[in-house]
Amino acid sequence: MKNSNKVSAALQRLPQLDAGSLRQPSKPVPFPTQQVEEGALQGPYVLAGLDGKPAPETPPLPPIDSPLRRELAAMLRREFPTPASSKASPAHWARTLVALAGTLGCWAGWAHGSGLACLLLPFVHWVLIAHTVHEATHGNLHTDPRVNFWAQFTSHPICFNVFVWIPQHLLSHHQYTNDYEHDVDCHHFAPAMLSDVQPRMASPESSFNQGWTFVWKGCLTTLGTSILQPLRTLREKPTPNYDVNVTPVPAAVSKSTLWLSVLPSLLVLLYPLLVWVPQAPLLGLWLLVWPWVGMSLIFTTMTQVSHVQQACQPSQQLSPCWTSRQIHASLDYSLGVRRDGTQTPKAEQQLVTALAAGLNAQSLHHAMPSLSCAHFPRIYAEYAAICERHGVKIRHSDHVGTAVASMLGYVFENNKPL
Secondary structure (H helix, E strand, O other): OOOOHHHHHHHHOOOOOOHHOHHHHOOOOHHHHHHHHHHOOOOOOOOOOOOOOOOOOOOOOOOOOOOHHHHHHHHHHHOOOOHHHHOOOOOHHHHHHHHHHHHHHHHHHHHHOHHHHHHHHHHHHHHHHHHHHHHHOOOOOOHHHHHHHHHHHHHHOOOHHHHHHHHHHHHHHHHOOOOOOOHHHHHHHOOOOOOOOOOOOOOOOOOOHHHHHHHHHHHHHHHHHHHHHHHHHOOOOOOOOOOOOOOOOOOOHHHHHHHHHHHHHHHHHHHHHHHHOOOOOOHHHHEEEEEHHHHHHHHHHHHHOOOOOHHHHHHOOOOOOOHHHHHHEEEEOOOEOOOOOOOOHHHHHHHHHHOOOOOOOHHHHHHHHOOHHHHHHHHHHHHHHHHHHHOOOOEEEEOOOHHHHHHHHHHHHHOOOO
């Protein structure tokens, strides 16, 4: 954001290519073999045209430039004058190394049949992920892109597959947050509806509240993101409830590379079945089930609570620019002023930010995605003051407990049978 003017000027100097000369696929999200047969590109963006309408010629985005964005960019240039100053801090790296050592220890204990190590594994591994993966995906961990690329793979084997994650998160979610026509995150729990303007998938005659689908799928989320989603690309199968695969990988990722990335997840699934279940069935089942369920519960809570809220839906937004729309589509917690008028203690802000990968400051992250979460607590007050000056109201909840409660309340109300 802080160098967007320089980037725009540099792009204007590049040779122009007529979009009409680029061959587009005959239907949205083609499978790899179809793409090769047609000699076409992968397509404009992940969900374009899924509703039967042709993909728009220009992205359905509000104006990017705005006084709000310019003042936020000025703050970034003032607070972070060099590229390295906006990346992870020394304290962030120290916590990362401790979490890495703990994660390796838990995995070693899991492999040797330790029930305690298995219990701790999802929590300890999540702390490592919170310090590495999301930061690295946005290029915020280090100035060296190679460090960022490889650090993403700490999400393997039980959180998500990086190659599936990248187009979902960067191309779809961060551009079109909570827009069900373009944000694939609105579709992961189908037929449960996460958007309040999303067409109902369940039968009108059904008395079942699909909020329960959100709950049970939330207990197995990472089994899908780590294994099932990449397998759909490898087997060229559509996503359940859809006619196409809504979670493709980048076209540059070969099937052999994708298979290699899935193997560790398959090993975690098969190892307890082959080694421990025959000799200690209950322990084997614990080693098999808990890493996936534990990580799924953490991942679902951390990623969904900041967007799946009534106040964050497009129908609730009055957003004149792209940045304000991103802020309105996000919920923050354990930061700023609480409902009782007291300030969130600094220690709580720092602890929750570290454990939640900065997702507790989701509006700040979506407005300024090129900034490491290590700096969120320090600049949050100034960020909030800038938003207030521009009439942009940040959605707040006191802490993760109140945020989860409002999320579940919204999901069950939104999926209430007709």
